[in-house]
Amino acid sequence: xxxxxxxxxxxxxxxxxxxxxxxxxxxxxxxxxxxxxxxxxxxxxxxxxxxxxxxxxxxxxxxxxxxxxxxxxxxxxxxxxxxxxxxxxxxxxxxxxxxxxxxxxxxxxxxxxxxxxxxxxxxxxxxxxxxxxxxxxxxxxxxxxxxxxxxxxxxxxxxxxxxxxxxxxxxxxxxxxxxxxxxxxxxxxxxxxxxxxxxxxxxxxxxxxxxxxxxxxxxxxxxxxxxxxxxxxxxxxxxxxxxxxxxxxx
Amino acid sequence: xxxxxxxxxxxxxxxxxxxxxxxxxxxxxxxxxxxxxxxxxxxxxxxxxxxxxxxxxxxxxxxxxxxxxxxxxxxxxxxxxxxxxxxxxxxxxxxxxxxxxxxxxxxxxxxxxxxxxxxxxxxxxxxxxxxxxxxxxxxxxxxxxxxxxxxxxxxxxxxxxxxxxxxxxxxxxxxxxxxxxxxxxxxxxxxxxxxxxxxxxxxxxxxxxxxxxxxxxxxxxxxxxxxxxxxxxxxxxxxxxxxxxxxxxxxxxxxxxxxxxxxxxxxxxxxxxxxxxxxxxxxxxxxxxxxx
Numbered sequence: 081x082x083x084x085x086x087x088x089x090x091x092x093x094x095x096x097x098x099x100x101x102x103x104x105x106x107x108x109x110x111x112x113x114x115x116x117x118x119x120x121x122x123x124x125x126x127x128x129x130x131x132x133x134x135x136x137x138x139x140x141x142x143x144x145x146x147x148x149x150x151x152x153x154x155x156x157x158x159x160x161x162x163x164x165x166x167x168x169x170x171x172x173x174x175x176x177x178x179x180x181x182x183x184x185x186x187x188x189x190x191x192x193x194x195x196x197x198x199x200x201x202x203x204x205x206x207x208x209x210x211x212x213x214x215x216x217x218x219x220x221x222x223x224x225x226x227x228x229x230x231x232x233x234x235x236x237x238x239x240x241x242x243x244x245x246x247x248x249x250x251x252x253x254x255x256x257x258x259x260x261x262x263x264x265x266x267x268x269x270x271x272x273x274x275x276x277x278x279x280x281x282x283x284x285x286x287x288x289x290x291x292x293x294x295x296x297x298x299x300x301x302x303x304x305x306x307x308x309x310x311x312x313x314x315x316x317x318x319x320x321x322x323x324x325x326x327x328x329x330x
Numbered sequence: 331x332x333x334x335x336x337x338x339x340x341x342x343x344x345x346x347x348x349x350x351x352x353x354x355x356x357x358x359x360x361x362x363x364x365x366x367x368x369x370x371x372x373x374x375x376x377x378x379x380x381x382x383x384x385x386x387x388x389x390x391x392x393x394x395x396x397x398x399x400x401x402x403x404x405x406x407x408x409x410x411x412x413x414x415x416x417x418x419x420x421x422x423x424x425x426x427x428x429x430x431x432x433x434x435x436x437x438x439x440x441x442x443x444x445x446x447x448x449x450x451x452x453x454x455x456x457x458x459x460x461x462x463x464x465x466x467x468x469x470x471x472x473x474x475x476x477x478x479x480x481x482x483x484x485x486x487x488x489x490x491x492x493x494x495x496x497x498x499x500x501x502x503x504x505x506x507x508x509x510x511x512x513x514x515x516x517x518x519x520x521x522x523x524x525x526x527x528x529x530x531x532x533x534x535x536x537x538x539x540x541x542x543x544x545x546x547x548x549x550x551x552x553x554x555x556x557x558x559x560x561x562x563x564x565x566x567x568x569x570x571x572x573x574x575x576x577x578x579x580x581x582x583x584x585x586x587x588x589x590x591x592x593x594x595x596x597x598x599x600x601x602x603x604x605x606x607x608x609x610x611x612x613x614x615x616x617x618x619x620x621x622x
Binding site: 129132133134147148149150151152156157158161162163164167168171172174175177179180182183207208220223224227233 | 369483490500547
């Protein structure tokens with residue numbers, strides 16, 4: 081369980097010729113978790129789009145051990161679209177091909193099992209738009225689980241999630257790591273980044289990469305977040321938080 | 331005369347029977363396709379395409395060629411011109427599209443009002459379901475069979491892309507080709523349906539049915555089937571009205587489709603309907619328990 085899951089070298093990306101991400105180099109082994117930290121517009125989602133093959137890199141190389149699964153932010157989904165939590169999980173089976181045929185029994189079983197794993201078996205028939213924020217995130221996680229991918233890209237999976245859902249989701253993340261899957265998690269939460277194996281700091285270029293103890297220092301965080309970073313001194317030590325104007329599409 | 335006689339009277343006329351068949355075939359497909367047109371926010375594209383193909387229709391009428399051929403050619407030219415105009419960043423896509431479409435409608439009117447034009451302009455603008463030919467019926471039947479098969483085959487990709495294009499791409503789908511096929515189906519539907527409803531009213535059969543059922547259908551499949559049923563029913567009502575009131579058939583059908591959309595929207599179910607009545611009732615009972 082120590083093969084390379086993701087290897088990226090000097091990766092760069094641009095939108096309409098405008099560079100948005102440069103000089104990104106990192107590596108993650110199977111079973112490792114990487115927290116991708118950065119401000120809005122820092123290039124987190126752009127990095128994911130490149131890794132997913134949606135956006136062609138303008139420079140650099142990347143290798144993945146297989147097609148990654150992606151867990152989007154719920155804001156990117158259509159809440160008015162008439163699909164149930166089960167339908168959403170079932171969308172993960174499209175990765176296996178056969179998109180022109182109705183789902184078979186094994187695919188339906190996989191979707192049901194994924195919903196069970198994220199604690200949504202009881203609301204499988206409820207419309208996605210009527211689920212709570214935490215339940216929606218879990219339904220999207222179920223869709224990613226169904227893909228059975230070696231690498232999972234998770235775009236702010238705990239954003240706006242209730243504590244119970246957050247506990248359940250992080251529990252599933254631990255299980256996925258123990259299964260040898262690599263997790264790349266985009267996040268704004270500097271303090272939670274300390275629980276990851278590795279941290280990648282982005283601010284339109286790579287600021288730092290390494291173990292949390294090495295990367296989560298004041299200089300690196302200030303270079304990553306600039307004026308959005310606030311360091312609190314609560315007597316028992318310092319704590320870094322960020323002030324975010326929540327915008328998507330970075 | 332009893333109610334049944336009143337309703338079947340149009341069927342005794344061969345012309346009205348053919349009009350009903352045309353509307354059933356076209357409505358069956360367009361009512362289902364309309365769900366995706368509305369979901370993917372292609373209404374403005376559909377309107378632009380249907381209006382922009384007017385010069386093609388007029389040229390076909392002038393040349394004595396099948397209107398379907400003119401509609402296909404007009405749709406292709408209109409799509410290319412709209413795409414070109416919409417790319418101009420100085421004026422923006424909406425303005426570019428509006429200028430292109432207005433220009434095409436003006437060109438169509440200019441050609442149609444020429445002294446030697448054999449077909450009246452109003453028939454091309456507002457349609458004439460009572461004048462459908464065998465060729466029109468055959469084209470509508472082919473559209474229903476082939477277009478319907480395409481919608482069935484594309485059901486899962488269309489759902490995945492409409493729900494979350496980024497997630498669909500991660501699952502291995504390519505949203506751009508899926509949307510391109512949808513546009514091709516839309517162009518085919520407009521090209522065929524314009525025979526009966528004209529360049530200005532054809533939008534009603536694409537937009538009215540999905541709006542009528544959108545708040546009542548729990549799944550995309552049910553929305554498509556419901557839309558098809560509404561289109562066929564509203565088409566029949568329109569022909570009935572036209573027969574008995576001696577009103578223009580195309581306009582009567584378009585008004586019936588719009589009335590269905592208004593009625594469906596007015597009868598919007600209460601929030602939480604999609605969860606199911608039993609679930610709702612159990613929640614209400616739980617809230618009513620003492621001590622809560």
